[in-house]
Amino acid sequence: MIYLDNAATSWPKPPGVAEAVAGCITEAxxxxxxxxxxxxxxxxxxxxxxxxxxxxxxxAPDPLRVMLGPNVTWALNLALRGLLRPGDEVVTSSMExxxxxxxxxxxxxxxxxxxxxxxxxDGRLDPQRVADAITARTAxxxxxxxSNVVGTLLPVAEVAGIARRSGIPLLxxxxxxxxxxxxxxxxxxxxxxxFTGHKSLLGPMGSGGLILGEGFDHTRLEPLVRGGTGSxxxxxxxxxxxxxxxxxxxxxxxxxxxxxxxIRWVQGQGVEAIxxxxxxxxxxxxxxxxxxxxxxxxxxxxxxxxxxxxSGTIDGADVGMVGLRLDDDxxxxxxxGLHCAPLAHRTIGTFPEGTIRLSPGATTTPExxxxxxxxxxxLAEEQL
Amino acid sequence: xxxxxxxxxxxxxxxxxxxxxxxxxxxxxxxxxxxxPRHLSSDCGVCVQIRAxxxxxxxxxxxxxxxxxxxxxxx
Numbered sequence: 001m002i003y004l005d006n007a008a009t010s011w012p013k014p015p016g017v018a019e020a021v022a023g024c025i026t027e028a029x030x031x032x033x034x035x036x037x038x039x040x041x042x043x044x045x046x047x048x049x050x051x052x053x054x055x056x057x058x059x060a061p062d063p064l065r066v067m068l069g070p071n072v073t074w075a076l077n078l079a080l081r082g083l084l085r086p087g088d089e090v091v092t093s094s095m096e097x098x099x100x101x102x103x104x105x106x107x108x109x110x111x112x113x114x115x116x117x118x119x120x121x122d123g124r125l126d127p128q129r130v131a132d133a134i135t136a137r138t139a140x141x142x143x144x145x146x147s148n149v150v151g152t153l154l155p156v157a158e159v160a161g162i163a164r165r166s167g168i169p170l171l172x173x174x175x176x177x178x179x180x181x182x183x184x185x186x187x188x189x190x191x192x193x194x195f196t197g198h199k200s201l202l203g204p205m206g207s208g209g210l211i212l213g214e215g216f217d218h219t220r221l222e223p224l225v226r227g228g229t230g231s232x233x234x235x236x237x238x239x240x241x242x243x244x245x246x247x248x249x250x251x252x253x254x255x256x257x258x259x260x261x262x263i264r265w266v267q268g269q270g271v272e273a274i275x276x277x278x279x280x281x282x283x284x285x286x287x288x289x290x291x292x293x294x295x296x297x298x299x300x301x302x303x304x305x306x307x308x309x310x311s312g313t314i315d316g317a318d319v320g321m322v323g324l325r326l327d328d329d330x331x332x333x334x335x336x337g338l339h340c341a342p343l344a345h346r347t348i349g350t351f352p353e354g355t356i357r358l359s360p361g362a363t364t365t366p367e368x369x370x371x372x373x374x375x376x377x378x379l380a381e382e383q384l
Numbered sequence: 385x386x387x388x389x390x391x392x393x394x395x396x397x398x399x400x401x402x403x404x405x406x407x408x409x410x411x412x413x414x415x416x417x418x419x420x421p422r423h424l425s426s427d428c429g430v431c432v433q434i435r436a437x438x439x440x441x442x443x444x445x446x447x448x449x450x451x452x453x454x455x456x457x458x459x
Contacts, residue, residue: 044430047399
């Protein structure tokens with residue numbers, strides 16, 4: 001079996017992740033912050049370890065500015081719904097995932113102006129178009145770091161500079177890049193960074209969060225969920241301090257223990273080394289697929305401008321059937337269709353048919369890439 | 385450990401207490417997490433017990449690391 005669906009979730013997880021999850025359940029199974037006994041304290045330390053690991057890897061100013069939750073979608077909803085009010089405007093790109101677009105369309109129905117800046121057919125964004133889209137009412141710029149469809153990286157530092165000069169916070173969706181691309185949110189100038197734990201941070205599903213940058217005033221950000229935090233139990237209103245203001249309810253402690261283990265593995269390898277490995281595989285895949293008659297590869301065709309998500313089509317072939325044949329006949333697992341990003345597919349010209357997306361990960365080998373190229377070549381041959 | 389020779393760092397949240405424990409231990413101080421004594425707070429969380437003679441150093445470490453805390457109380 002060859003797993004090329006790392007853009008959806010990374011697999012396999014590195015050594016230590018499953019053990020950390022199991023260890024949490026068997027050895028530290030109490031509720032952090034809800035008691036002062038040793039098992040509750042052990043669980044609280046596991047949560048802290050995850051917070052500190054995320055902060056260290058992504059350049060957060062302080063572990064206590066890392067808000068932990070179930071996934072990046074929760075984090076994006078928290079930021080968008082917590083900040084935007086009727087009458088505000090928000091600027092975004094045409095390469096966004098539905099984790100951004102659906103909350104924005106719902107907010108639009110409530111009176112928030114949504115300005116979608118068009119990207120090129122290869123997914124690239126001209127930062128000047130963001131500058132041109134900003135008005136006196138713009139309250140937020142939100143965009144992904146890299147497309148989940150074609151992997152194209154967006155110019156974060158340039159857009160952050162534009163947003164900062166206008167006094168507007170930038171919310172960055174790093175679902176496809178955290179752990180795969182070296183990142184320092186302070187150096188990039190990102191005010192709000194949403195991340196997921198189960199992709200390139202190599203943790204389990206059900207972990208993610210939102211990091212608040214150094215200068216970001218959190219009193220502007222309304223909580224998405226309110227409830228028990230273990231703190232200020234005498235009060236019926238939500239605490240106003242970090243991270244409890246945004247962390248109501250019992251957390252996924254086993255998942256966070258696994259996330260900390262995943263990040264430790266990433267740190268052991270080094271993000272730069274992982275990026276170099278994935279870039280080499282990605283370029284090999286792009287070049288191999290482009291050499292096949294009848295195959296179209298989308299995106300920049302340059303692995304230095306993208307992550308490991310490679311999208312293509314075979315002339316005359318239904319992408320769903322290709323996905324089935326790859327699984328049944330070749331043991332190759334990938335994602336086909338529309339990748340929860342209809343606007344991005346319209347931008348690159350693959351709506352509504354979608355694409356075949358092959359996404360190598362940290363432990364994919366060149367041999368596996370060559371087998372996948374060979375399989376696509378055989379399937380393309382059948383169409384000629 | 386005799387309780388009379390200790391103090392506790394009181395924080396607003398358990399995650400702050402864990403962060404305090406982390407930075408204090410890193411600074412070489414002896415710490416122990418414990419439930420907040422009821423006479424100090426009605427909160428349900430934990431606090432960090434330290435040696436009473438470490439109080440000044442502990443507060444310096446907490447400030448330097450910008451760990452939010454309420455106060456340090458002698459036991």
